[in-house]
Amino acid sequence: MTRGGVTGEPALGPPPLRLLVPAVVAGVFVALPLLGLVLRSPWERMPTLLADAAVREALWLSVLTATVATAVCVVLGLPLAWTLARTEHRGRSVVRGLVAIPLVMPPVVAGVALLAAFGRTGLAGAYLLDAGVTVPFTTVAVVLAHTFVALPFFVLSAEGALRSASSEYDAVAATLGADRWTTFRRVTLPMVLPGLAAGMLLAWARSLGEFGATVTFAGNYPGTTQTMPLLIYSVLQDDPPAAYALSLLLVGASVLVLVLLRDRWLGQVRAR
Amino acid sequence: MRGRCPAVVVILLAALAGCGGSGSNEGGDRQLRVLAASSLTEPLDALADEFEADHPGVSVTAIYGSSATLASQVIEGAPADVLATADLDTMTTVEEAGAVLGPTSFAGNRLVLVTPADNPAGLSSFADLSSSEVTFVACVETAPCGKVARALLDRNGVPTQPRSLEIDVKAVLTKVTTGEADAGLVYASDAQAAGNEVQTFAVPGSAQEQNTYAIAVVEASSHGDLAAEWVDLVLSERGQSELAEAGFGPAPDTAP
Numbered sequence: 303m304t305r306g307g308v309t310g311e312p313a314l315g316p317p318p319l320r321l322l323v324p325a326v327v328a329g330v331f332v333a334l335p336l337l338g339l340v341l342r343s344p345w346e347r348m349p350t351l352l353a354d355a356a357v358r359e360a361l362w363l364s365v366l367t368a369t370v371a372t373a374v375c376v377v378l379g380l381p382l383a384w385t386l387a388r389t390e391h392r393g394r395s396v397v398r399g400l401v402a403i404p405l406v407m408p409p410v411v412a413g414v415a416l417l418a419a420f421g422r423t424g425l426a427g428a429y430l431l432d433a434g435v436t437v438p439f440t441t442v443a444v445v446l447a448h449t450f451v452a453l454p455f456f457v458l459s460a461e462g463a464l465r466s467a468s469s470e471y472d473a474v475a476a477t478l479g480a481d482r483w484t485t486f487r488r489v490t491l492p493m494v495l496p497g498l499a500a501g502m503l504l505a506w507a508r509s510l511g512e513f514g515a516t517v518t519f520a521g522n523y524p525g526t527t528q529t530m531p532l533l534i535y536s537v538l539q540d541d542p543p544a545a546y547a548l549s550l551l552l553v554g555a556s557v558l559v560l561v562l563l564r565d566r567w568l569g570q571v572r573a574r
Numbered sequence: 575m576r577g578r579c580p581a582v583v584v585i586l587l588a589a590l591a592g593c594g595g596s597g598s599n600e601g602g603d604r605q606l607r608v609l610a611a612s613s614l615t616e617p618l619d620a621l622a623d624e625f626e627a628d629h630p631g632v633s634v635t636a637i638y639g640s641s642a643t644l645a646s647q648v649i650e651g652a653p654a655d656v657l658a659t660a661d662l663d664t665m666t667t668v669e670e671a672g673a674v675l676g677p678t679s680f681a682g683n684r685l686v687l688v689t690p691a692d693n694p695a696g697l698s699s700f701a702d703l704s705s706s707e708v709t710f711v712a713c714v715e716t717a718p719c720g721k722v723a724r725a726l727l728d729r730n731g732v733p734t735q736p737r738s739l740e741i742d743v744k745a746v747l748t749k750v751t752t753g754e755a756d757a758g759l760v761y762a763s764d765a766q767a768a769g770n771e772v773q774t775f776a777v778p779g780s781a782q783e784q785n786t787y788a789i790a791v792v793e794a795s796s797h798g799d800l801a802a803e804w805v806d807l808v809l810s811e812r813g814q815s816e817l818a819e820a821g822f823g824p825a826p827d828t829a830p
Contacts, residue, residue, distance in 0.1 A: 423753045438754050439709065439737040521738025521749070522714060528739075535741055539642040539716040540663075 339553065343546040351547055359525050360533040361551070367441065367529060368509035371448035375456040375505045378449075380498070383460035384486065388469060398461075405454045412450055413518025420446065420519075443520035444527050448512050452505035459504060463497020464490065500563055507559045511552065604632045606800050607653055611660035611787065612638040612744060613683065613763050617820040618658070621813055625804060632800060640742050641718060648673050648792055655795040656804050658787060661718035665788035677790035679825040680808055681817050683761045684780040685722050688750050688772040695756035700777050703732050703757065710757040711749045714739040719746075722783050723759040729779045747772075766821030784826045 351357050386398055404412055420427045420437045427437060437443050467490060475485040513531040520527040522536065530552055538545035606625075610618050615638050622634035637644070641659040648657050649671045657674055659665045665677045687700050687710075695708045703710055712727075713720035720739060727736075736759075740746045743760050750758040751771045765774045789808055791801040807813050814824070 417752065417754065421752065421754050436709075439711075517741055517745070521711065522741060523736070523738050532741075536714045536716045536739070539640065539714070541716070542646065 336553065339546055339549055342543070343550050344543045345547070347544065348547055351544060356524050356528075356533065357548065360528050360530050363441070363444070363525070363528065364510055364530040367444045367448055368506050370445050371452055371509045372456070372502050372506045374445065374449045375453050376498070376502060379453055379456040379501075379505075380460055383457045383464055384490075386457070387461045387464035388472070401457050402454050404451050405458075409451060409512065409514025410518050413447060413515040416443075416447060416450060416515065416519040438519060439521045439523065439527060441520075441526050444516055444529060447515040447519045448509035451512055451515055452508040455508050456501040456505040459501030460494070460498055463494040463501070466497070467493040503559050503563055507556060510555055604797055604800065606632060606634045606655050606797055606804060608634060608636045608656045608658065608804065609644040609648060609652075609654045609792075610636055610638055610656075610658040611641045611644070612742070613660055613761050614638065614658055614787070616763075616767055617813075617816045617822070618808075620816050621807055624812070625807055629800070629803075634804070651794065654792045655797050655801040656789065657792055658789040658808075660787055661721075661785045662788055664718070665790065669790070673793050674790035675793055677788045678805065678809065679786045679788050680813075681787040682784040682823040682826040683763055683787065683821075684784045684823065685719070685726060685759050685777050686762050686765050686780070687757055687775040687777055688747070688760055688765050688768065689757045689775070690750055690753050691771055691773060693756075693773050694753065697757055697775065700730065700775055703727075704734055706734055708734070708756045709737045709754075710734075710759070711738045711740055711746050711755045712736040712759040713743055713746055714741055717742060718785050719743040719759070719761065722785055725783045726759070726777050726779060729783065730777075761821070762823075763821035784823065786825055787822070 382397075382401065386394055407415075417424060417427075417438065419425050420430070420443070422428070422431050422436060422438065430437060437446065471489050471493070472482070472485050475489045476482075480488070511531060512529070513535065516527070516529060517532055517535075522528050522532045524533075528536070530548065534545050534548045534552070537548060608618065608622070615636075618636050618638075622636055625634050626632060637654075641661060641664045644657060645659060645664045645668045648654055648668055657665070657668060658680075659668075660683070662679065665674070668674050669677055687697070687703070689695065689697050695702075695705075697703075697708065702708060712723035715721060715724050719742070723736075737755065738749065740749060740758075743764055746755075746758040747760050747764050747768060749755040750760075751768060759777070760768075762774075765772055789805055791798060791805060795801045808817075818824075
């Protein structure tokens, strides 16, 4: 309980100014734009904006596509993360690097790449077109764009969680006669659930904010491909105050994600 | 060791500030910053070369973007000497904010229909847009090119809707040239710039729904005299012929 000796306080002295000053600058740097957004937003217009059909459509589409994209990330990304964490093969680091590329790629480039693959003249798109399927300008394209950029967030979090859940448990389960699928389902999965949830939230938040890949690959049409960030950009061109107010909604969503993640991140820091 | 890191930061910041400031430092060059709608790229670049030739020691830096973005930058005090927008409304906003001096209209631009060079949907005129088989795109209606597109689609009673409302006219052109869309509504000047990459069709009524380009000297300009000379060049016969060559028309009458 009491860590210090006689004084009761460890004699570390006050925090040094050369750490404190940049720390304050960093805090202000992040807080100021958010404050500007809050102060500039026409709050009194918020109810009218929220009642606006185009806004509701975009909000609903954003939530829908982000959620579906997150689900796709789990269905495809969890097996990928497991493969990366639990199997030994030479291509592993190559695959991991490949999955991480969308993290550092400009989203617009991701959109161009998706067009090259799934556009009407793309690698796979040309065959899809023959089969009567066009992907660009559809909600499916939005989900594809979101999945492409959000997948690394989920896979890397899930792989981290799987690695920290030691594979010794797998070995114990094997000695008790469980096959690897049963072990995955009954032993590994329950242990890594919190880590997976964090990865899902990150992927969801990334989807919600996605702009560049979506506008390039899926286009912008109310009800089918116009998500909130696209609506905000469109509105910004002739009604900036409304765009500020709509941006606040997305900031609110980011705050919500942080609150949901607080036990994982903020809590972890506090526990130290 | 002491203080080395902050020193490095200061040097980096100074270098960055240098980039943002008077980019050229060859013997006190004067820099004229022209903020212009991206559709003006080709003619203004040509005029910039001419202006520099006529004004030794002056370099023209043209920054192209969406009119609305540039307008808000000027209102927010971005360093600029001249602003040229693709519509009157945007310029009026800036004028009302007191950020520019007496704008003048200097060109008009009408919309045309473009298809990819191989015209995969086999369009032969604007009327073919009414077929539900045709995937066409236009600008978002909050952008000037989108307002005009909406007016023309309504005026001609086109029953079908664009598949996508792209965020600017260059995005519309890209969707067409990459073959993702069968057709798109772009400015005549964009179609001209795209050359052989597109086939161009006239849009009925486009002459009545033109948008007007406006130019003005920025109030906070530190080279007001040079900026006024630049505006004169754009308005001159030389400037107007450069614009006409790029597919622009004369400024339409402002009466509705």
